[in-house]
Amino acid sequence: MVDVMSRDGQSATSSSAEADLECGGAGHREPRDLSVLRPDMPPWHRAAGVSPPPPPPPIGICSGDGILSFALTSTSPGVHVKRTFRRADGSKLLCSTVFLDERSFAEWLDADDMRFSYALLFQQLRSSFRRLNEAGGRHEGR
Numbered sequence: 001m002v003d004v005m006s007r008d009g010q011s012a013t014s015s016s017a018e019a020d021l022e023c024g025g026a027g028h029r030e031p032r033d034l035s036v037l038r039p040d041m042p043p044w045h046r047a048a049g050v051s052p053p054p055p056p057p058p059i060g061i062c063s064g065d066g067i068l069s070f071a072l073t074s075t076s077p078g079v080h081v082k083r084t085f086r087r088a089d090g091s092k093l094l095c096s097t098v099f100l101d102e103r104s105f106a107e108w109l110d111a112d113d114m115r116f117s118y119a120l121l122f123q124q125l126r127s128s129f130r131r132l133n134e135a136g137g138r139h140e141g142r
Contacts, residue, residue: 056135059128063118070125074132079105081129085114105129 055074062069071082078100085093099105106126109115115122 056132059132061121061124061128063121068114068118068121070121072125072128072132074135079129079132081105081108099129102130102133105133 058071058073060069060071067086069084071084073080073082075098078098080096080098083095085095087093097108099108109122109125112122
């Protein structure tokens with residue numbers, strides 16, 4: 001039994017099923033086990049019971065002074081790149097995007113003015129992206 005406030009403000013007692021219906025719910029049900037629906041497995045792997053190859057480990061690249069850092073992670077659509085710029089006042093500027101190909105990633109890097117101050121870092125980014133992009137080609141949707 002549950003105490004429920006009626007629309008006129010009066011307190012009433014009802015069963016939990018009545019309370020769910022009065023609140024617009026259809027009753028409580030236990031959550032289903034969705035572990036069989038693994039998004040990291042393409043449908044043909046799920047049907048065959050074959051596990052996909054593990055994705056390559058994420059790559060983190062940071063400038064020597066810690067002002068600029070990048071995190072690259074292989075995902076099924078492409079390579080996720082997270083850029084963090086630490087400002088002098090202590091705040092951080094974050095940029096996060098997914099690149100589907102190396103050409104668009106190179107264009108994005110070339111538009112960044114920090115490439116002049118951190119040339120070695122940007123060179124490492126290009127080679128790291130290439131490695132992740134090649135290794136991630138086995139994922140679904142690529």
